[in-house]
Amino acid sequence: MTPRQKTHAVYIGWSAAVAAALVAGLVGGPVSASAAPRSHAVGPGGSIQEAVDAARPGDTVVIAPGLYRESVRITKALTLRGSGPGTVLTPGTARTRAAKGCAEEGNGICVTGTAERELAGVSVRSLTLRGYRRTGLWASRTDRLSVRRVTSEANGVWGIAQHRSVRSVLKGNTVLENGDAGIFVANAIDAEGGATDTGGTEIAENRAAGNRIGVTVRRVRNLSVRNNTVTGNCAGMFIVGDESRPAAGAMTVRSNTVERNNLFCPATERLPALQGSGIVLTGSEATVVRDNRVRDNVGTWPMSGGIVLFKSFVGAANTDNVIERNDVTGNSAADLIDGGGGTGNRFADNVCATSRPGGMC
Secondary structure, three states: OOHHHHHHHHHHHHHHHHHHHHHHHHHOOOOOOOOOOOEEEEOOOOOHHHHHHHOOOOOEEEEOOEEEEOOEEEOOOOEEEOOOOOEEEEOOOHHHOOOOOOOOOOEEEEEEOOOOOOEEOOEEEEEEEEOOOOEEEEEEOEEOOEEEEEEEEOOOOEEEEEEOOEOOEEEOOEEEOOOOEEEEEEOOOOOOOOOEEEEEEEEEOOEEEOOOEEEEEEOEEEEEEEOOEEEOOOEEEEEEOOOOOOOEEOOEEEOOEEEOOOOOEOOOOOOOOEOOEEEEEEOEEOOEEEOOEEEOOEOOOOOOEEEEEOOOOOOOOOEOOEEEOOEEEOOEOOOEEEOOOOOOOEEEOOEOOOEEOOOOO
16 A cells, blocks of 8 residues: 555545544444434436436435436435536436336436325535426425425426425526526416415525516415525516415515516417516415516517516406505516406505506506
8 A cells, every 4th residue: 555545545544434433422422323414425327317226215325526417216204415507307218217207207307205104304506407308397386395405407398397396495506598487486286276375485595587477385384485596587477376265375485686577489379478477476366565676678469568567368466565665667568467357466665667558556
């Protein structure tokens, strides 16, 4: 063994001893290896799914920088942590699709509980998801899911999406050039029904650009959408409800920057053509839209404008929403639009130049 190799071996032994001593000191004595959370390392050429399968609840899977051609299904409480944007997951070949169901459905990472038991306490952070046919990160029936510092880009439908989930934190992520919404939170995508209570889900400090819609929240209640930067999409934010009960709403949309969402997206089976929409409420009740900067969203389509109240396509009106203290300028067809009927909607103390009907600025 060379002197350099001996030094390296001594350093590794010293580091392991110090780490063991620190752990023992923190908990007041030796820790059983079977009881302590473990860390599982994955490097280029390794399988993330195999590490996830080997992990126990509470463990952490750490992924080194590199390109990983696979999908990953998570069905236990653990942390999946990349090493920053350079940790990239992209669709794999048939031979590498170990995540049963997730890859076949066209998703990158799937976090899934069951109807009988929600999956609680999963954390995904610091990695990139790119080019999946459906969704970069898909979550279903989860509780306290945390998604932070994830980049999800160029996926066929959604960047980060969840349904039937509660108390999530989606924070500090970047969603770019996805086919539908960059971030999508819904009651259910596989059934009709009233809005569900998210238990205080947070959509915060994300950046959305180049998507069809930056952020969509559909048929849910009790959540906050705050401090996001949404620019360069066809539409900025959609708050969507329908005629079912309970109605969508009872949420806060505040301190977001929603500017220049002027890409053009053609009509689909569900929506007309989109261009120049800032914040759109359709079929919402008791939602507070406050302290947002909504500027230079310009279009000539039905939902174009700064902050737009629009009757849902099944006829549900907006009721009892509060639109106040927003900076809404440079938008067209108008800065503020109260359309589609509804009662109890209040516009107050907004900085704006044009409104439909007139007199709201």
